[in-house]
Amino acid sequence: GAVVSQHPSWVICKSGTSVKIECRSLDFQATTMFWYRQFPKQSLMLMATSNEGSKATYEQGVEKDKFLINHASLTLSTLTVTSAHPEDSSFYICSARGGRQGVMSTDTQYFGPGTRLTVL
Amino acid sequence: RKEVEQDPGPFNVPEGATVAFNCTYSNSASQSFFWYRQDCRKEPKLLMSVYSSGNEDGRFTAQLNRASQYISLLIRDSKLSDSATYLCAVNRVNNAGNMLTFGGGTRLMVKP
Numbered sequence: 001g002a003v004v005s006q007h008p009s010w011v012i013c014k015s016g017t018s019v020k021i022e023c024r025s026l027d028f029q030a031t032t033m034f035w036y037r038q039f040p041k042q043s044l045m046l047m048a049t050s051n052e053g054s055k056a057t058y059e060q061g062v063e064k065d066k067f068l069i070n071h072a073s074l075t076l077s078t079l080t081v082t083s084a085h086p087e088d089s090s091f092y093i094c095s096a097r098g099g100r101q102g103v104m105s106t107d108t109q110y111f112g113p114g115t116r117l118t119v120l
Numbered sequence: 121r122k123e124v125e126q127d128p129g130p131f132n133v134p135e136g137a138t139v140a141f142n143c144t145y146s147n148s149a150s151q152s153f154f155w156y157r158q159d160c161r162k163e164p165k166l167l168m169s170v171y172s173s174g175n176e177d178g179r180f181t182a183q184l185n186r187a188s189q190y191i192s193l194l195i196r197d198s199k200l201s202d203s204a205t206y207l208c209a210v211n212r213v214n215n216a217g218n219m220l221t222f223g224g225g226t227r228l229m230v231k232p
Contacts, residue, residue, distance in 0.1 A: 034219060034220075042224070043207065043222050043223060043224040043225050044164065044207070044222045046219065046220075046221070049219055091161070093163050093164075108154070108166060108169070109166075109209075109220055110166070111163040111164050111165070112163060113162070113163050114162070114163045116161075
């Protein structure tokens with residue numbers, strides 16, 4: 001149980017294009033999803049938190065108009081990197097939290113496999 | 121001061137050694153603590169939660185010291201396959217809800 005998928009697993013795009021990344025919880029309902037970014041040899045940095053049906057809450061320094069997050073259902077959240085530039089190249093990882101108490105911890109986050117974005 | 125701090129390492133140990141990592145956190149209101157393992161170019165995977173009374177899972181033991189605000193991870197009888205980066209995570213609560221803050225990770229390299 002507690003499987004989270006991400007698509008695509010890697011993407012290479014030209015500067016100025018927009019890239020959409022999907023995050024799905026496959027066997028549980030994710031009331032909350034998180035989007036992280038990780039640069040080489042650095043830790044996970046939380047970009048934003050999204051609760052199903054409401055607007056995402058962005059961490060300080062993260063541009064909400066550049067990183068569009070949609071959490072339209074309990075199993076799907078998307079992150080769109082708009083007008084991507086080389087400095088946006090990074091490893092983007094989503095995680096999901098949810099489930100039923102007693103069956104799985106509602107406090108534990110389960111991570112997707114990540115999406116490696118390279119902007120040329 | 122960072123919210124969650126770890127010694128980045130690397131810790132280079134021989135197979136069979138016992139190794140311990142510490143992680144300090146600044147928010148005394150934190151209630152949930154975790155250790156994750158991350159392999160190179162992969163996502164973090166939950167290794168174990170950390171309970172107040174300490175907990176053990178095979179060769180791995182996690183402990184929490186609330187007074188000094190740190191958690192620890194002890195790995196006994198290290199295996200080559202234990203080589204990875206170990207991330208501690210501590211919860212925090214703000215207007216967006218309950219979320220985790222990760223430390224920078226401690227890199228472990230187990231050598232034959």
